[in-house]
Amino acid sequence: MGMGFYNSISAVFLSSFFMHTFILHSCLPCFALPGNETDRLALLEFKASITHDPFKVLTSWNETIHFCSWHGVTCGRRHKRVTWLSLPSLKLGGSISPHVGNLSFLRVIDLQENSLGHEIPPELSRLHRLQDLLLHNNSLSGEIPTNLSRCSQLLQLGIGSNVLMGKIPKELGLLSKLRIFHIYFNHFTGGLPPSFSNLSSLEKFSATYNNLSGTVPDIFGRMTNLSFLALDLNSFSGMLPPSIFNLSSLTALYMGMNEIQGTLPSNLGMVFPSLQIFSITINQFSGSIPVSLSNVSNLIELSMGLNQLQGKVPPLTNLHKLKRLVLACNHLGSGGIDDLTFLCDLSNATHLEILQMFTNNFGGTLPQCIGNMSSSLQRFHIAENKILGSIPNEIANLANLEALVMEENQFSGHIPPSVGKLHKLYQLRLGGNSLSGNLPSSFGNLSQLNELYLGGNKLQGNIPPSLIECHNLKILYLGANNFSGMILQEIVGLLNLYRLSLPQNRFIGSLPENIGILINLEYLDISDNMLFGEIPASFGGCIKLEYLDMHGNFFNGTIPSTLSSLRGLSELSLSHNNLSGTIPEFLEHFVFLESLNLSYNNFEGMLPIKGVFKNATATSVEGNSKLCGGIPEFHLTKCKLQHAKKDGLSLTMKLVLSLICGILGVIFALTFLYLYCSRRDKKGRAASDSNKFPQVSYQSLLKATNGFSSTNLVGMGSFGSVYKGVLEQGETTVAIKVLNLVRHGAYKSFIAECEALKNIRHRNLVKVLSACSGFDNRGHDFKALIYEFMVNRSLEEWLYPIHTIGETNERPKSLTISQRLNIVIDVTMALDYLHHHCEMPIVHCDLKPSNILLNKDMIAHVGDFGLVRFLPKAAENSSGNQSSSLGIKGTIGYAPPGKYA
Ligand SMILES: *[C@@H]1O[C@H](CO)[C@@H](O)[C@H](O)[C@H]1NC(C)=O
Ligand SMILES: *[C@@H]1O[C@H](CO)[C@@H](O)[C@H](O)[C@H]1NC(C)=O
Ligand SMILES: *[C@@H]1O[C@H](CO)[C@@H](O)[C@H](O)[C@H]1NC(C)=O
Ligand SMILES: *[C@@H]1O[C@H](CO)[C@@H](O)[C@H](O)[C@H]1NC(C)=O
Ligand SMILES: *[C@@H]1O[C@H](CO)[C@@H](O)[C@H](O)[C@H]1NC(C)=O
Ligand SMILES: *[C@@H]1O[C@H](CO)[C@@H](O)[C@H](O)[C@H]1NC(C)=O
Ligand SMILES: *[C@@H]1O[C@H](CO)[C@@H](O)[C@H](O)[C@H]1NC(C)=O
Ligand SMILES: *[C@@H]1O[C@H](CO)[C@@H](O)[C@H](O)[C@H]1NC(C)=O
Secondary structure (H helix, E strand, O other): OOHHHHHHOOHHHHHHHHHHHHHHHHHOOOOOOOHHHHHHHHHHHHHHOEEEOOOOHHHHOOOOOOHHHOOOEEEOOOOOOEEEEEOOOOOOEEEOOHHHHHOOOOOEEEOOOOEEEOEOOHHHHHOOOOOEEEOOOOOOEOOOOHHHHHOOOOOEEEOOOOOOEEEOOHHHHHOOOOOEEEOOOOEEEOOOOHHHHHOOOOOEEEOOOOOOEEEOOOOOOOOOOOOEEEOOOOEEEEEOOHHHHHOOOOOEEEOOOOEEEEEOOOOHHHHOOOOOEEEOOOOEEEEOOOHHHHHOOOOOEEEOOOOEEEEOOOOOOOOOOOOEEEOOOOEEOOOOOOOOOHHHHHHHOOOOOEEEOOOOOOOOEOOHHHHHOOOOOOEEEOOOOOOEOOOOHHHHHOOOOOEEEOOOOOOEEEOOHHHHHOOOOOEEEOOOOEEEEEOOHHHHHOOOOOEEEOOOOEEEEOOOHHHHHOOOOOEEEOOOOEEEEEOOHHHHHOOOOOEEEOOOOEEEEOOOOOHHHOOOOOEEEOOOOEEEEEOOHHHHHOOOOOEEEOOOOEEEEOOOHHHHHOOOOOEEEOOOOEEEEEOOHHHHHOOOOOEEEOOOOEEEEEEOOOHHHHOOOOEEOOOOOEEEEOOHHHOOEOOOOOOHHHHHHHHHHHHHHHHHHHHHHHHHHHHHHHHHHHHHOOOOOOOOOOOOOOOOOHHHHHHHOOOOOHHHEEEEEOOEEEEEEEOOHHHOEEEEEEEOOOOOOHHHHHHHHHHHHHHOOOOOEOOEEEEEEEEOOOOOEEEEEEEEOOOOOEHHHHHOHHHOOOOOOOOOOOOOHHHHHHHHHHHHHHHHHHHHOOOOOEEOOOOOHHHEEEOOOOOEEEOOOOOOEEOOHHHHOOOOOOOHHHHHHOOOOOOOHHHOO
16 A cells, blocks of 8 residues: 555545444454554654654644654555654654554664653663664663663664763673664763673774773674774773774774773784774873884874873874874973984875874974975974974975964074964964074964964064064963063054963063053963053953953052952952052952952052951052051051041042932932832732742753753843753743853853842842752753743843744734833832842843843843942942943943943
């Protein structure tokens, strides 16, 4: 019967057809269902356990067509029983129904790359015909069912990239036909079962990234077809078993990141004639690199970094296909003249891309033949050796070089100007050598350059003005050289700079007035130079600064009040200058400040006592004879209480200002009171009391959001994505904000938000139910905040419906005047609470329609506290505390917080 028959059959025929089968069945002598009916029911059970089907593929699984035509189902031609169940990469969520174990003719189950959770049903072990079980890239948990060993026909078992745990059942050794066996990226523990020695058909085996331990058992004797073996990223120890060196078919051996010891056999190259990848990085192998390796002409990757290998690197003449050679962090080389001659052997390796030999004992000079090496070379990394002599001009032939890292050697002579020809250079690190002469002006051609480290040499002269052409420069280290002249006015043109380190040179002159436009700067060290003049007021613009060291110069004048915006500072040193004036109180409120050095200046007046000043180890003020007050540990004199006269003018200004503010405040409060009272009866309920939520784990969030599937994505903020999810306990619908930690500042955003939300509670603020801080399945940092879910989403979606992300709902997005007024009042209440009724006043800093969320009753809630700032209570006293540059913290297009404060 052709499939078309089922598609074209009419409803009338269909009902009589079912009647017919029903009669047939009831005539059968035994009570068992016919096989095809079992299959149909099993498939329907499978469908029922799929809770999430974004592409709606399972809607085709309905009664109007025969199950053999359902999407992903294939039946045998004659018996019409299900033989294939293939639904890969469809974002299916839910679980695998145990009823699948009833599809007794099944040969292939392919459910890879979905979001299926729960356990692998042990009922699958009934599928005696099963050949391929492909479940990798899901969220399956629990252990491997031991009975799976009864699927004796299995050829492929793929359960990698799940969250499976427990020991690997020794019974799986019974699967003597198994060819491909992948259990990578799970949480398996224990050792590899010795029974695996029976897996004589094995061709590929990967157990990468588990917690497996113990010695690798001697199981490889009969695996004559094994070509791919990956046991890397586990905790295997001891020596490699002898039988591993019988695997003559091996093309890839991954053993990296274990604790394996022993030496490599000298005939290594002979026993693995087909080897393409040999990776033993991060282990405890000792002895020398076998000379026979140079016969393995198919070798593409040779990675032996971080072991205890020693001796000479053998000639690698025949390795023409080599792409990666990683020998870093060993004891290779003798420190002798000919240590690096093997580099000349690599001139025929025309695909070589990566050469990493840092942290070894290589001596001698860098041979000129380096210029004959493949121009495909991208990374050349020989830092921390004992290499002498000059950098050969010929290095410029490596036209595709992206990283040239040769720091901490004994290179001398000039930097060859030809380096400027390496147009793709991204990272150039030559620090810690004895290089002399000027910085070649050809460096201006390195337009891709991101990092330039030249610190700790004997370089001299001015910074060449052409350096300004390196627009992408993010990190510039020139410290501990003999550079002189002015710090370039133009350096402030390098707007991407985030680390600038120029200490211990002979730079003179004053800092560029407009240094504040380097808004990405996080680290600035200009200490121990001969700089003078006042600290430019524009410095306040470098709002991302975390580290500022200006000690050991001749700066004079006062600390400008604009520095009050540098609230991210964790280390500030201004010691050994000629600075004067009082120590500004705003430093008390820099919550991240861990080290403050103001010693040996001419500061005067009262030393603040709060914040960092509470800690006499973190703060240093010695050598300022005119300072008084402070905590007793500083042993300063008591202050005479008359500092008011020092700014008499601004005192009257303050009086006038506070008068104006007072009047405005009264007007505001009255309006507020009126509005509040006029609608209080409409909405009764006050903020509900806090019910303690348990700490939520990554796994439960994974479940709650169907594996963070895109259908659950309800928004993207500046610091991460927001998902809708249903927590298992209590069926609560929540919004889960996952912080994108890669993005700079996200971590701080998490801290700020946690801090802000810990203590505050108000009916017009989004309630945080819980937080999750830990690691994801891959061991990466994971941070998320769990909020109550706001059904009516953000005000932005109501005001500008076009911008809406995700599915469009049909509801009209238009607000009535009274709704708008109520939202305004709600937000005002929230801000009033934040500004006036919290333990410490809080400024939101990013108030905008997308951060105003509406619940089912259209009550507005202010959310997203990622940029929050705590205002000191005494803010009124220290003028200039709210610098306008703070506005940069917000999102472009919205009012800076100063206008709300
Ligand atoms: C099931 O098999 C019986 C006979 O073996 C056949 O008559 C019937 O049409 C089949 N039903 C389906 C739904 O394939
Ligand atoms: C049943 O499946 C067919 C084929 O995919 C589809 O066209 C039809 O809409 C489905 N019927 C229902 C009720 O979902
Ligand atoms: C199918 O499997 C389920 C669960 O394993 C079992 O309870 C049920 O009896 C089976 N049905 C048939 C018809 O074999
Ligand atoms: C697993 O196998 C054991 C015996 O080997 C048996 O008792 C048990 O019922 C099996 N479980 C399933 C789910 O098939
Ligand atoms: C698993 O999924 C990830 C992310 O979608 C993908 O990068 C990876 O290649 C997949 N692995 C396999 C074996 O399919
Ligand atoms: C590279 O190959 C050429 C031609 O096959 C050969 O003459 C030359 O000796 C080889 N160079 C090295 C260093 O092996
Ligand atoms: C700082 O020093 C410069 C000269 O080095 C001088 O011209 C200037 O007046 C000084 N400023 C203050 C505030 O002392
Ligand atoms: C004081 O500062 C030191 C150094 O920064 C730090 O190690 C110590 O924990 C701080 N003490 C307190 C009480 O914060």
